[in-house]
Amino acid sequence: MTTTKALLQPLQLGDITLKNRITMAAMTRNRTEDTYPTELMKKYYVQRAQGGAGLIVSEGILVSHQGAEWSNAPVMADEKHVAGWRVITDAVHQAGSYIYVQLGHVGRLAHPEARQQKLSGLPVYGPSAIAARGGKFRELPGVPGYVTPVAIEDPWVLINQFKQAITKAKAAGFDGVEIHGAYGHLIPQFLDSTSNNRTDQWGGSVENRTRFALEIVKAAIKVFGKNVGLKLSPAGGQNDVGMPLQETLETFSYLVSEADKLGVAYIALVRYTGPVEIDGVDRATPHDVIESYVPFIKRAKVILNGAISLEEGESLVASGKVDAISIGLHFIAHPDLARRFEREIELDRTPDFERIFPKVGEDLSLGYTDYVAVVA
Template sequence: MALCLSSPLQLGALSLRNRNVMASLTRNRWDPSGYPMETIAEYYAQRARGGAGLIISEGALITPQASEWPHAPGIWSQEQVQAWKIVVEAVHAEGAAFVMQLWHVGRVAHSQMPNSTGEPVRVPAPSRIAVREKSFNFPDTGFQERPELPEEIEDPWKFINLYRVAAQNAKAAGFDGVELHSSSGHLVHQFLDSTSNARMDEWGGSVEKRCKFGLEVLKVIIDIWGADRVGVKITPTGGYNDVGMPLKETFETFSYYIEEIDHMRLAYIQLMRYFPMTEVVIEGKLRATRHDVLDTYGELIKHSKTLLNGGLTLSEADALIASGKIDAGVFGRLWIAQPDLQRKWEEGMDTNETQPDMATFYAFPSGDLREGYTNYPSTVVEV
């Protein structure tokens, strides 16, 4: 039986060969200065070769002082632009579209994190409200408490300009578009959420003011790329990184945010639904605001394509595409251990056989970088 997931899709300006989207997946295979190592190009190329229609890059930091852990990639310098070109060319050679996810972690950053400036990391946030989850620091110490409160951002426009520069750099690197990381309790999401944003100026207080930062970031990115090459990722249920509002406030905030974004006519809006991996327990209570994200916000998306992420199965994604509720499915962990995921599905093969080794998800460059990264078996025959 033909898969709806295998049908082509026009995603803004991007012509996709199918509707199987590889999610942004932090893998920490980057050297201490933030430049990509040679195995990264092969990692992405394998999954493009395996049939992904669109690949969203792991989050690329827009500044060297924006990280929660070592060895995360960046896109703030010309050296990184040149390095990313190698990765982009490898993906394009295998026929997949490739967009870069632009990322700043905000208050989740750790002040002891090394970075290329040689200066202590400043931890910026909408307000001086600490995240109550522990921060992942170094491999030998594991999860640690954050040592101090974050600093309140005095001028959000300075951070918006960092996104502008990063968007320009991503374009120079040859990507097909960019996605704004507006989810998972990172900087943009921190402005959206009243539990992390207590400001009473033009950037906080009302729903409209809390949404302003994310909307202004999107505007400067659109200035660089055009709306038809821009996407955004949104997680209304919160949870991860200590965000999440009462249900009524969540509805009001994200309904307004999504409607305003949809008016911009982006290539796509990626909705991240609730699933257990995003749930956290803080002070003995579950942090996420559980609700059906697709049913709640899906009908608000009228001028952009709808992508859905969060524990999707093949049959579920196919049924949602067939019903017109979504335009494409976004898969993460399934792509880690199965670089030929789409090819397997097209051939009716079992994709439950190979499970990813979670111990290698966030491996650091102290051992074999290929382990759990580029050494998973593939059924695709290279010619």
């Protein structure tokens, strides 16, 4: 079928060619069994591969056992993790799509009483001993809040956790890796002067605060070559990070420029979608991420994320402002989202928000694999 729609044109991304420019964003879905992938998870990913997604980015996978707020989040730490994800990546490839792994570390957003954190035998780490405000953990009673982290003495310890997970992800058959540098997780904690008050080579200047992210990107390129992405949310706010506008612009323009020079396949930018209030204070930094950062990206592809409709995405790609779009929530209720766009069938479902994260004892397929495709 020949089409002139911009979103349906192929896209060279690193060493692979995507069949279209509609990518599925990483989304936490909490369906693992004790951090290991399952057959149900394979079905979920295959449904969306069969539905025409040009690229699927896995749910956020932690690089080590951490006490995250998601009790059933996946981890990439041992050979059983590798084998389980290999089943999924093979199935996605057979269904006609590509799949990147998203790897991240929650840093100070972990909790010492969470089961996985206890199993790790490690404290909750952050760049500095500065606690994030807020914090609710689904496996802990009440609202315990975030704790003051232990300032990591040597950040190379954490970078090495990323290196090990990246190597395992390659063995698991992923086509590339997206480094999670968004939503107030560990990388933004190093980037942000409100969570990083270090006075060594990892803090202070823009160059020092971006060093942690760039060293992880370098490690990823050594394993995956060109097939590396970096996801960033410069408008901030989530999980109590966010700097004044000028500092934000200086930090992220330098970071995207340096990552681009290293040869990443893409930079995924999460745009400003509204205020993020924490303890009565809006932590977001409103600004146009396309206008602010795309001029600093010379070689990498630009993928935009953040409440984007297919119609808006078509306009943005057709105008050359971005190369592709990343969609999250709509892919939950519409596994055939890309095929619907191709056939001009509207997105007519709303995700069941009560079941995005399953309740204890609930049928895990509900709100997950029970959305039936209407376009083959």
